[in-house]
Amino acid sequence: MALRAEKKHTTRQALIRAAHDLFLAQGYDGVTVDRIAEVAGVSKRTFFRYFPSKLDVAFPHHEERLRHFEGLLARHLDPEDPLRGVARAVAAYVGFYQEAREDLLAEYAYVATSRELRARDADLDWQFETAITAALERVGTPPRRARILGGLVFGACRGLLFDWFSGGCRGDLHRLARELLDLLEDLARSRDPQAVGGPAAGARGPARRGRAPRTGGRDA
Amino acid sequence: MALRAEKKHTTRQALIRAAHDLFLAQGYDGVTVDRIAEVAGVSKRTFFRYFPSKLDVAFPHHEERLRHFEGLLARHLDPEDPLRGVARAVAAYVGFYQEAREDLLAEYAYVATSRELRARDADLDWQFETAITAALERVGTPPRRARILGGLVFGACRGLLFDWFSGGCRGDLHRLARELLDLLEDLARSRDPQAVGGPAAGARGPARRGRAPRTGGRDA
DNA sequence: GACAACTTGTCACCGGGTGTCAATGCCGGA
DNA sequence: TCCGGCATTGACACCCGGTGACAAGTTGTC
Numbered sequence A, B: 001m002a003l004r005a006e007k008k009h010t011t012r013q014a015l016i017r018a019a020h021d022l023f024l025a026q027g028y029d030g031v032t033v034d035r036i037a038e039v040a041g042v043s044k045r046t047f048f049r050y051f052p053s054k055l056d057v058a059f060p061h062h063e064e065r066l067r068h069f070e071g072l073l074a075r076h077l078d079p080e081d082p083l084r085g086v087a088r089a090v091a092a093y094v095g096f097y098q099e100a101r102e103d104l105l106a107e108y109a110y111v112a113t114s115r116e117l118r119a120r121d122a123d124l125d126w127q128f129e130t131a132i133t134a135a136l137e138r139v140g141t142p143p144r145r146a147r148i149l150g151g152l153v154f155g156a157c158r159g160l161l162f163d164w165f166s167g168g169c170r171g172d173l174h175r176l177a178r179e180l181l182d183l184l185e186d187l188a189r190s191r192d193p194q195a196v197g198g199p200a201a202g203a204r205g206p207a208r209r210g211r212a213p214r215t216g217g218r219d220a
Numbered sequence C: 001g002a003c004a005a006c007t008t009g010t011c012a013c014c015g016g017g018t019g020t021c022a023a024t025g026c027c028g029g030a
Numbered sequence D: 001t002c003c004g005g006c007a008t009t010g011a012c013a014c015c016c017g018g019t020g021a022c023a024a025g026t027t028g029t030c
Helices: A003-026 A033-040 A044-050 A062-076 A082-099 A101-111 A115-138 A143-166 A173-190 B003-026 B033-040 B044-050 B062-076 B082-099 B101-111 B115-138 B143-166 B173-190
Strands: none
Touching (some): A082 A101, A082 A143, A082 A173, A101 A115, A143 B143, B062 B082, B115 B143
């Protein structure tokens, strides 16, 4: 029962490889599933037996990475200081990106070629955010707070990562992550009224400042 | 030249209405474009002359709302305190959601029925986040910092909104937004070392704590 | 009323995605 | 070694989202 499994693995790798190369050369939208299958030496029908959709072949390691991250969360989470636990897990996870720079850069290039792909990427990100939220809840953070904190932390990190990708993955991610922390502290400091001193007219009560954004697309 | 425009508007509304009702009744994936067109009394080809894709008919007011938000950002942005400006813009924008509760709730229900729809929603959200980032940059915030702050603020708000939707849009959004601010201040306060006192072993220097998360899907 | 401009429906086609079925190849047991 | 069972595959037909082309019908204008 070994030859079977090996063949499956080989075929899967061939499909991923073919898709990757073609996407890189012609962009996601410029490649048909038929073509991917042809290059990999199988039929279109077989492609869909390995991947539920064309989108999925573009993110072949997502599942595995998500699980890895969830594991790190579980391992590092600290009931005494949930956010610190999340930060530790993230710090442990970031190495992934630092090492896979070149590959990531290539992938990033073709993810940007298709709106569909970008949208799926965002959906996958949402799963990571949800993992953080779930971890926070598991350790006692009330649901709403967990959602907000998860969004906040993840949003900031996604921003950083986006910038890092956009700049060609230059610079040490760990250092950048530390900078992000500094920025958060900056923020914390500037929340203290007397640290601002701007000419703004508004009420100068204890602290309170802005409100809360949103956005989103839905309609009636 | 008035009858033409009016007819177009009528048809557009009919398509939106038909799509909305059908999505609500059968879920996004359970509805075909043919069926939407049939209910609206036109041909499938005509549907695609009004909306570039089936996805777009699910978010018919996105463009308009995004522009509205961008306008608010431009109006409220304060070079002396960029974040406060963003907060003001968001506060002004939130009324939208508060008032359209029932409609939003219905839409939320069917957005959740389809992964494609959720992904598109995330993509639209990204445009709002980018609007914030751009506004921050326009007022002098360096690019990376702007990206991170945009992601942070937007992420937190999205978390809040998600929770609000999930809970059936109960509660006053403005109050919730204020709560979000409190939470941020909480965070700021707890960044101050002596406020924690947990059993954690780590170095106790000036302040520094965690690192920085990320996640995301890409692969090799 | 006639002609131009615009809008619409029909038809044919492409690509993603799925069900069905028959053929092939792998595996285990006798 | 041969045989039967099972998994994998290819071929085919089909559905749905989306587009180009063209002909027919409307609307607006002179």
